[in-house]
């Protein structure tokens with residue numbers, strides 16, 4: 026039955042937009058159902074849960090970390106993680122680079138931006154991101170690749186505000202691309218949009234949506 030949710034959602038999402046199925050708090054059996062239907066990209070927000078699910082499931086799943094990441098936990102996911110959506114400091118980039126090198130890998134990362142008007146969200150301001158990207162240390166990070174940006178809109182019924190926040194993230198993306206990634210074709214991902222606002226996010230250029238409840242049901 027859950028597979029029907031996936032099929033219905035796929036019809037709503039243009040082909041160029043990647044669907045990250047957010048499986049946090051859901052059992053591996055649920056993930057297996059989507060896997061059997063051909064879905065391969067799953068997102069988790071906690072390192073321990075992610076590591077357990079990685080061990081229990083087929084290894085051609087593309088795992089994305091979408092939640093806040095502490096530097097001391099990078100080592101647990103470095104061997105297999107495909108994309109870290111939630112990079113919000115130079116210190117964290119440094120640690121990801123170090124652990125990626127140990128595993129002889131290049132790990133793709135998104136810079137997380139603070140766009141919501143709520144207090145509790147993690148993320149960088151444009152100024153902070155500029156400072157990180159201009160720092161000398163960035164040149165030493167041979168084992169990470171910054172492939173785009175991520176953000177969460179306010180949790181609200183005010184669609185006008187959500188439009189504004191996603192447009193703000195697209196502007197940030199375009200400015201960084203122009204100022205820091207002009208020759209880097211891989212800087213191309215705009216991760217925004219969840220169950221309640223993914224349609225608005227796609228209108229504003231999302232290349233990746235992170236959707237949980239629509240697929241797996243309420244948590």
Ligand SMILES: *Cc1c(COP(=O)(O)O)cnc(C)c1O
Pocket residue numbers: 047049070091092177218219220221235236237238239
């Ligand atoms: C939980 C979560 C999602 C998915 O939320 P839904 O409303 O269930 O679609 C997306 N992004 C992040 C960062 C999350 O923590």
